[in-house]
Amino acid sequence: EGRGGEPGFVLVTSLFVPTRASSEHTVELFTALLVNTANPFIEAVHVLLESGGEDACRGLPAMLTKHAAVAPHRDMAKITCVPVGRQPTYADFFRYANSALAQRDVLLANTDVVFDETLALLERPVRTDLAHVLSVQPPPYAGRYKELLGKECPSEVRCAMGGYDGFAPVDSWDAYAFRSPLPQGMNFTSIDHVMNLYGAELGAAYELERNCGRKVSNPCMHVHAFHWHCIGGKMHKSEESVNDVHEGNLVCVPPCWHCPGMRAASAEAPAVLEHTWCSNGEVAVLSDLPESVRRNVSRLFRFPPSIKICLSEGADMQQLGDKLLQRQLPVCRAPSDMDCVVGFGEKVGHQVRRR
Structure with a gap:
């Protein structure tokens, strides 16, 4: 549960049944999933399983134990496994959130994105005129990644202002937070493609802001989304961009400082929406x-x-x-x-x- 006994976020993600040909990144994926199940601000985790059917869903706990032996396993009861038979598309994810998770605060994320206690900074319930996107950053030095996987993970900084501190284009994010259900108007055909294609997130953000009336904000400077991807190769299915298949692309949603839909983490912590920045400088x-x-x-x-x-x-x-x-x-x-x-x-x- 979140603060004050309120329901926590429901994390929606996908997973595949590993094969011998699977990338070494599988260990990171399974470990990241279990770390998220231990997050006190994530009440439930819905895994859309890409292959294996009901039998694979029944075997998911054993599969997680095998491929993420060092991760925390105490909260696996939070996991709901849903066999879908293929890699879900953005359209699949949003339809699932609308039908299965109405009146819930949803976190939609790639499996290798790990959240921490800064989820508490998001107002709850998430405002229905707002949707958050989160650009990723590397796991903290000497943090949970190093503890569990035995090495540091200097993944690329996407939560950035430009080339000064990371990814120069400032047009990439791997996670979303929104209140379900989304209003009618989303063009599902436009985003009926998987998440790991270049430019895929630009079409999803466009649908949220322009067709669903959810103003998109990127509070990644305050709400952390850590990218656990330093083993194995790239996960993009191809080098092709899908920008041309979208009804529209919302490009460049840069990190905000005084972000809408935020609150203080505690009574002692200054709320990031207050104009307290540089008050003594x-x-x-x-x-x-x-x-x-x-x-x-x-x-x-x-x-x-x-x-x-x-x-x-x-x-x-x-x-x-x-x-x-x-x-x-x-x-x-x-x-x-x-x-x-x-x-x-x-x-x-x-x-x-x-x-």
Whole structure:
């Protein structure tokens, strides 16, 4: 259960029955699933099983024990297994959430995405005018991944402002949080493809925002989605993009700072929606930089006007620009952080690209 006895999130994901030809990534997938079952803010996990039918569903606990022997197994009773006979498409996932999980807060995610206690930052129930997407980041250093799998996992930072701190295009996310059911209007035909295709998430976000009236927000700076994918190869089915098959694509939903639909994690923690950022420092923006460095610094960010820097004291703008070029300033993580940089993605209008 979540805070105050409220129902927790229902995680919806998919899984396949491993074969000898399966990727070594299978160990990460099964371990990630079990780590999520142990999350106190996830009440139930619905696994759409891609192969094997009812027999495979009955054997799922043994399969998890075999392929994720080091993971926590105490919460496997949270798992509901649903045989679907193929890799589910976005359309399948959303239809399932609508029919089986009405009046529930749903987390839809790739199997290798792990959540933590920051799920508590999302308002509950999730607002019906809002849907959250979450861009992924690597598991924390010396954290749960290292504990269970014996190595670090420096996966790519997708929860980023641009090339400055990670994935330059800022158009990738692997998880969704929304209140079910979604309203009529979703074009299921447009997104009747699997999740692991290039550009697939852009069509799903378009359907949520434009056809379902759920304004999309990306609070990944505050609500963590860790990508447990450092073993085995890529999971994309092909290098082809599916952008051209969508009714439309919602491109670039950058991480927000003062995000809608958020709350404080505790009475002591400042709510991220309050304008407390840099209250004891001095704020600089990229347009303050001298022209000699401004252009090159701006290229490091997908949306330069949304970027702000919190300084502990006044700084020489030329020196500040040089520090940014060298990526010497960290990303702000808390409202009290100073000498750091942050993007206010909530101020960026969402771009729609149609086929």
